[in-house]
């Protein structure tokens with residue numbers, strides 16, 4: 001076997017293990033009716049049809065051109081920002097990676113929360129930097145606690161809002177108070193992958209806050225509400241100084257041509273956006289009602305998934321539900337072994353999930 005002479009820090013990293021795919025579960029269970037409620041994808045599908053994509057798509061033999069793509073201009077109009085304040089990524093995951101690459105020296109640290117998105121930690125590890133992880137307060141990110149663990153080497157703070165997998169949020173004023181107290185040489189990354197689903201009237205107006213706080217970075221994605229997870233397209237909005245830094249280190253053609261076209265079309269498909277939001281709201285209410293009836297504890301969500309606590313281990317629940325053809329996410333890797341995360345699906349999918357969950361609870 002060849003010797004692994006990669007950097008020592010890389011040798012200690014565990015690879016990301018994705019959940020099971022529909023095809024894998026179909027083969028394993030010999031069922032044809034598999035539903036995936038594990039990765040918070042849009043159950044209505046993409047906001048763009050193949051026909052519309054083909055109409056707008058140019059030659060595949062040419063390299064993609066980010067700066068000239070209509071997507072950047074559309075995003076500028078959408079958010080009322082300039083092109084110098086936007087960077088596109090191969091999913092918002094990539095922007096997280098660029099941020100850690102650009103700002104972390106070995107020995108620096110990031111601050112993040114327990115029970116949150118794992119990519120902040122994974123990308124930081126690669127840079128040989130320290131991860132300061134704080135407990136949550138009632139499953140909500142504890143901003144006050146973050147202030148107590150700052151050091152001179154703190155470079156980035158990652159806040160998923162709404163948080164994955166709890167679905168909880170930080171509201172506007174507490175965020176402002178936090179930003180006021182934060183040193184200006186620490187970047188505060190607000191990861192708003194699920195913000196499109198948030199209905200709370202006091203959800204932070206982060207783009208507005210960017211005008212006052214130049215150390216604020218906002219991340220958004222087309223993977224969730226817009227249903228383009230497979231094409232990998234997300235973006236960051238920040239002060240031009242920060243965007244310039246990220247532009248310097250991004251791979252030149254990081255976003256493919258199809259994703260650029262699809263993103264622009266998706267932003268214009270207002271009907272799909274409204275329909276997806278409405279579906280999420282009704283599905284959420286259905287799940288709440290059923291979970292109340294089952295007397296299960298769950299967290300009120302501002303996203304497109306619900307975090308449910310169960311009397312048995314989440315990974316056991318997952319195994320049983322797989323036999324019923326339903327893929328959900330156990331939360332052991334998020335340090336919540338007795339919880340699962342289920343994506344809010346189509347009405348018939350939500351019903352199938354609840355029916356199967358009842359069977360699990362009867363065992």
Ligand SMILES: Cc1ncc(COP(=O)(O)O)c(C=O)c1O
Nearest residue numbers: 091092093117164193221223234
């Ligand atoms: C909180 C959070 N941020 C970012 C992402 C990454 O999204 P993308 O598909 O844009 O890379 C996810 C994906 O699940 C997420 O849950």
